[in-house]
Amino acid sequence: AQSVAQPEDQVNVAEGNPLTVKCTYSVSGNPYLFWYVQYPNRGLQFLLKYITGDNLVKGSYGFEAEFNKSQTSFHLKKPSALVSDSALYFCAVRDGMIKAAGNKLTFGGGTRVLVKP
Amino acid sequence: EAGVAQSPRYKIIEKRQSVAFWCNPISGHATLYWYQQILGQGPKLLIQFQNNGVVDDSQLPKDRFSAERLKGVDSTLKIQPAKLEDSAVYLCASRAQGNTGELFFGEGSRLTVL
Numbered sequence: 001a002q003s004v005a006q007p008e009d010q011v012n013v014a015e016g017n018p019l020t021v022k023c024t025y026s027v028s029g030n031p032y033l034f035w036y037v038q039y040p041n042r043g044l045q046f047l048l049k050y051i052t053g054d055n056l057v058k059g060s061y062g063f064e065a066e067f068n069k070s071q072t073s074f075h076l077k078k079p080s081a082l083v084s085d086s087a088l089y090f091c092a093v094r095d096g097m098i099k100a101a102g103n104k105l106t107f108g109g110g111t112r113v114l115v116k117p
Numbered sequence: 118e119a120g121v122a123q124s125p126r127y128k129i130i131e132k133r134q135s136v137a138f139w140c141n142p143i144s145g146h147a148t149l150y151w152y153q154q155i156l157g158q159g160p161k162l163l164i165q166f167q168n169n170g171v172v173d174d175s176q177l178p179k180d181r182f183s184a185e186r187l188k189g190v191d192s193t194l195k196i197q198p199a200k201l202e203d204s205a206v207y208l209c210a211s212r213a214q215g216n217t218g219e220l221f222f223g224e225g226s227r228l229t230v231l
Contacts, residue, residue: 004159034219043121043208043222044160051217090159096217104173105150105220107159 002027004091004108012114019081021089021111023074029097033074034105035065038088047089050074051096061085081115088112119143121223123209129229135197138226142190142211148172150220151184151194152208160208166192199230 003026013019025031032051036044048059055067065076074091091108122141130136142149147168152160163182165173169189177184181200186192196203206227210220 006159032217036222041224041227043224044210044220046219046221049217049219104162104165106162107152109159110157 002093002095002106004093004106006089006091006108006111008111009109010112010114012116013081015083015115015117016080019076019078019085019113019115021076021091021113023076023091023108024072025074025091025093026072027093027095029095031067031072031074032094032096033065033067034092034094035059035063035074035076036090036092036107038090038110040087044090047076081113083115083117086113086115121209121211121221123207123223123226125226126224127227127229129231130199131231132201133198135195136199136228137196138194138207138209138228140192140194140209140223142192142209143213143221145213146211146221147189147214148212149186149192150210150212151192152210154206154208154225156205163194163207196228199228201230204228204230 005024034049035047038044050057050067058064088110090110092105094105149166151163154160163177164184166186169186184194206225208225210222212220
């Protein structure tokens with residue numbers, strides 16, 4: 001079974017400081033990894049994904065994430081946080097070895113990010 | 118490009134009543150998902166469709182939940198009878214063909230069961 005852990009319920013950071021949201025995963029085959037953001041009363045919005053290739057992937061709104069196979073981690077980062085980055089962030093994993101039709105996306109419990117002015 | 122449409126956005130019912138949610142995915146997206154998101158938790162997959170066939174419904178409480186996607190486009194999720202613990206946001210998502218694509222989510226339908 002595949003799973004995702006986000007060890008921090010909430011991350012507080014001052015505006016302009018670097019932001020890191022942690023994620024570790026467990027999957028049998030090749031991990032396809034995703035980050036989503038959720039603003040209040042809205043659906044989830046895709047930020048970035050890792051499928052293969054360079055371990056550092058860049059996404060929307062200045063976010064990036066680093067895939068670390070040995071640590072089974074996929075931490076989300078932003079060099080300089082904005083107040084508008086305050087939201088709920090979800091990490092998700094899919095098993096790339098399972099054919100597309102039967103391949104489900106499993107989400108972590110989410111991390112609330114609060115960026116203070 | 119139009120996004121994933123869901124309705125209603127909000128619904129309040131009493132326990133043992135029934136409710137239905139509707140989803141229209143992005144045009145051409147073969148895969149459709151219903152997720153349940155309880156307050157403070159991550160989304161949990163209820164059911165996954167590939168065109169009009171069910172791929173995964175292992176976490177769907179089939180004694181009270183049902184879903185269909187008859188023509189491979191729109192989908193309906195029904196709860197009958199509702200329980201207090203069904204209070205959650207029901208998210209619909211769709212994905213284009215292929216294994217590596219991301220999911221596109223609707224804004225969700227928030228259900229409150231009193």
